[in-house]
Amino acid sequence: MSTPSAATTSRWRALTHHHLFWPVAVLVALLLVNVPFTPDFFSIKMTDGHLYGSLVSIVLFGSPLILVAVGMTLVIATGGIDLSVGAVVAITGALTCSYISDQADQNALSGVFLAMGIGLVAAVVCGLWNGFLVARMGIQPIIATLIIMVAGRGVAQLITDGQIITINSEPYKLIGGGYWLTLPFSIFVVAVVVAVTVALTRRTALGLLVESVGGNAEASRLVGIRSRRIKIMVYVFCALCAGIAGLMISSNTSAADGNNAGLWIELDAILAVVIGGTSLLGGRFSIGGTVIGALVIQTLTTTIYTIGVPTQTNLVFKAVVVIIVCLLQSPKFRAKVFGAKFGPKSGAASGGSAATEPAKTVTTAEAAPKMEVS
Amino acid sequence: MSATTQTPTAPDSRTTPPSKLATLLGDRRLPVLVTATLFLAMYIAGLSRYQNYGFGEPQVFLNLFIDNGYLLVAAVGATFVILSGGIDLSVGSVIGFTTMFTAWMVERQGVPLLLAVLLALGVGAFGGFLMGYVIQNFEIQPFIVTLAGLFLFRGLCLVITEESISISDSSVSSLAQTRVSLGLGELSIGAIAALVVIAVAFYVLHYTRFGRRVYAIGGNEQSAMLMGLPQGRTKIAVYTVSGFCSALAGLLFMLYIQSGDPLHAVGMELDAIAATVIGGTLLTGGSGYVIGTLFGVLVLGLIKSIIQFEGTLSSWWTKIATGVLLCAFILIQRAMTTRKQT
Numbered sequence: 209m210s211t212p213s214a215a216t217t218s219r220w221r222a223l224t225h226h227h228l229f230w231p232v233a234v235l236v237a238l239l240l241v242n243v244p245f246t247p248d249f250f251s252i253k254m255t256d257g258h259l260y261g262s263l264v265s266i267v268l269f270g271s272p273l274i275l276v277a278v279g280m281t282l283v284i285a286t287g288g289i290d291l292s293v294g295a296v297v298a299i300t301g302a303l304t305c306s307y308i309s310d311q312a313d314q315n316a317l318s319g320v321f322l323a324m325g326i327g328l329v330a331a332v333v334c335g336l337w338n339g340f341l342v343a344r345m346g347i348q349p350i351i352a353t354l355i356i357m358v359a360g361r362g363v364a365q366l367i368t369d370g371q372i373i374t375i376n377s378e379p380y381k382l383i384g385g386g387y388w389l390t391l392p393f394s395i396f397v398v399a400v401v402v403a404v405t406v407a408l409t410r411r412t413a414l415g416l417l418v419e420s421v422g423g424n425a426e427a428s429r430l431v432g433i434r435s436r437r438i439k440i441m442v443y444v445f446c447a448l449c450a451g452i453a454g455l456m457i458s459s460n461t462s463a464a465d466g467n468n469a470g471l472w473i474e475l476d477a478i479l480a481v482v483i484g485g486t487s488l489l490g491g492r493f494s495i496g497g498t499v500i501g502a503l504v505i506q507t508l509t510t511t512i513y514t515i516g517v518p519t520q521t522n523l524v525f526k527a528v529v530v531i532i533v534c535l536l537q538s539p540k541f542r543a544k545v546f547g548a549k550f551g552p553k554s555g556a557a558s559g560g561s562a563a564t565e566p567a568k569t570v571t572t573a574e575a576a577p578k579m580e581v582s
Numbered sequence: 583m584s585a586t587t588q589t590p591t592a593p594d595s596r597t598t599p600p601s602k603l604a605t606l607l608g609d610r611r612l613p614v615l616v617t618a619t620l621f622l623a624m625y626i627a628g629l630s631r632y633q634n635y636g637f638g639e640p641q642v643f644l645n646l647f648i649d650n651g652y653l654l655v656a657a658v659g660a661t662f663v664i665l666s667g668g669i670d671l672s673v674g675s676v677i678g679f680t681t682m683f684t685a686w687m688v689e690r691q692g693v694p695l696l697l698a699v700l701l702a703l704g705v706g707a708f709g710g711f712l713m714g715y716v717i718q719n720f721e722i723q724p725f726i727v728t729l730a731g732l733f734l735f736r737g738l739c740l741v742i743t744e745e746s747i748s749i750s751d752s753s754v755s756s757l758a759q760t761r762v763s764l765g766l767g768e769l770s771i772g773a774i775a776a777l778v779v780i781a782v783a784f785y786v787l788h789y790t791r792f793g794r795r796v797y798a799i800g801g802n803e804q805s806a807m808l809m810g811l812p813q814g815r816t817k818i819a820v821y822t823v824s825g826f827c828s829a830l831a832g833l834l835f836m837l838y839i840q841s842g843d844p845l846h847a848v849g850m851e852l853d854a855i856a857a858t859v860i861g862g863t864l865l866t867g868g869s870g871y872v873i874g875t876l877f878g879v880l881v882l883g884l885i886k887s888i889i890q891f892e893g894t895l896s897s898w899w900t901k902i903a904t905g906v907l908l909c910a911f912i913l914i915q916r917a918m919t920t921r922k923q924t
Contacts (some may be wrong), residue, residue: 289725341912345913346916347912348865348866350669350725350863351859351912352912354852354855354908355905355908355909356905357852358852358901358902358904358905359902359906359908359909360899360905361898362899362900362901362902362903362905363899363902364905365896365898365901366898366902368768369896370896370897370898412765432797475729475732475733478726478729479729482726488723488725488726521737521740521741522737523733523734523737523740524733524734524737524738524740524741525737526733526737527730527733527734528734530726530729530730530733531716531727531730531734534726534727534730535722538722539718539721540719540720540721544719544720558832
């Protein structure tokens with residue numbers, strides 16, 4: 209083998225072994241699938257001072273999911289899981305909308321800010337409660353957060369009195385449905401949250417602490433990390449993200465629906481985290497991967513509408529995608545299917561090439577989550 | 583469940599000699615007793631409050647079984663899985679799918695009812711088997727695998743058809759209306775089937791080798807394996823049982839509601855898990871009783887009837903009450919399994 213070709217192989221290997229390679233590859237493949245069906249898929253038009261286009265709407269409709277998934281990533285990195293985010297979305301939306309609808313002037317900025325503050329405080333309280341149960345009481349995260357998942361929707365319906373509260377507030381409309389600098393405002397919200405999260409976890413020691421707690425909580429405690437405090441923090445952060453997503457969803461529809469707002473968003477968020485390459489066992493996380501994972505899910509949704517696959521097959525294909533992604537992440541499966549020497553190490557490459565193939569065959573008739581994300 | 587790595591699964595490691603309270607808390611039967619007492623207390627409270635509205639009639643009590651028979655069966659399946667230390671999120675979807683599948687087979691395809699029922703049970707059990715196989719052989723977390731099952735079965739419902747299919751088959755409606763008199767009141771076929779399932783589950787869990795293996799694996803999978811128990815087979819069997827129970831629950835639900843609908847039983851897995859936990863089964867696995875699950879379901883059912891009798895309370899109070907109870911019982915469980923932490 210001559211030197212230059214060896215260099216390219218090793219560079220190629222380095223590329224394919226990058227943890228974001230396969231999520232990005234799947235995303236790109238999904239986006240390309242759309243092109244034959246809608247040739248102007250990638251074009252972005254300027255109308256009335258706003259940018260319109262499929263790419264913009266994917267990010268716009270995907271924003272609440274990205275937010276929830278980013279919060280979920282940190283929780284999963286500590287070895288936990290948060291099932292209550294959907295309920296938190298509903299509670300936040302319900303509280304905020306019911307407060308705004310009680311105002312004499314729904315367009316008053318002070319009232320809107322206060323309402324959003326109340327909603328976010330409620331979300332933080334939910335997060336504190338989850339964190340308290342998990343970190344202080346030592347209850348398994350899946351169970352501790354199940355409590356709010358079950359009771360939370362009841363509380364949200366209690367707040368809205370079982371009705372769907374509709375509001376008519378211009379300033380509040382901005383956060384989920386408004387435009388700023390020609391782009392949907394929610395994209396900026398997501399960008400800020402993601403940037404802050406990345407800065408906090410990768411520029412400070414926090415990310416390392418979170419990973420060490422996820423790797424081994426007891427060992428971290430023994431080396432002097434306050435693992436309980438870290439855990440409470442991530443649950444509060446996750447709930448806060450869910451709260452912001454709740455504001456977005458209710459603002460986008462100008463309504464609070466205690467029953468359906470954020471329904472099953474926790475499952476989509478966990479899925480996004482898994483597609484992004486964060487292990488459910490904790491100890492490692494990748495915010496970038498999660499964002500891409502969430503975009504993959506939203507792109508699936510959009511794809512199914514563009515290429516005209518019957519929408520009722522959505523869930524089946526989503527299930528197929530989950531199964532394929534999970535199987536490919538399982539070292540045991542890779543060893544069995546691709547032979548022992550393709551085990552954990554080179555399995556990523558061979559598993560990956562198989563990943564795009566099923567993904568492609570799936571995407572031609574692809575389908576995905578429900579559209580009513582926002 | 584393996585979603586966590588840090589949860590201490592080891593039982594008590596007390597150094598001090600157990601006090602009276604500690605002995606009481608250490609008793610594995612305590613949660614069941616608490617649930618049974620709670621049920622009695624709620625029933626008596628209901629009696630004193632709504633006596634004039636006929637709450638005291640035996641039929642009100644029997645209706646708990648009639649109205650919650652399907653949940654009882656689903657919760658029994660969940661109990662098996664949770665005892666083995668896993669979790670099954672696909673329960674509600676399998677129930678929905680079974681109603682849809684049976685209704686479609688009988689109404690649209692003209693398949694004889696009996697054959698359709700057998701096929702539905704087979705599909706449910708096979709789905710459970712597949713999930714168990716993947717969980718066991720590829721070491722993927724039960725949470726994720728059964729989540730995929732949830733999507734898959736709910737999706738299959740929609741693939742069959744998006745609209746609700748009502749069942750006009752005469753034998754279904756006659757079965758649904760059959761009431762067996764017990765002297766004081768009467769039970770439906772569904773309720774009796776649920777009670778039979780409870781009895782069988784009780785026998786299997788406490789008097790057969792399979793039952794003991796389930797407890798052993800839930801208690802400590804590593805030890806069970808070192809003891810030479812066929813841990814893989816048992817695990818797969820547990821998910822198969824859960825799938826079968828979910829399908830059976832689906833049939834009972836179909837009998838109760840006499841239609842198939844792709845949105846039937848959305849979120850029922852949460853009810854089943856909640857009933858199991860309220861019934862005192864430890865979510866870490868290895869400890870619990872199927873009788874507790876019975877009481878758990880009865881408590882949930884009683885909450886619903888009390889809310890109906892109250893009249894002014896809205897339906898969402900059911901969710902809130904379920905959440906509060908769930909929380910209380912989880913804390914009790916926690917107190918039971920607490921070990922000294924620095």
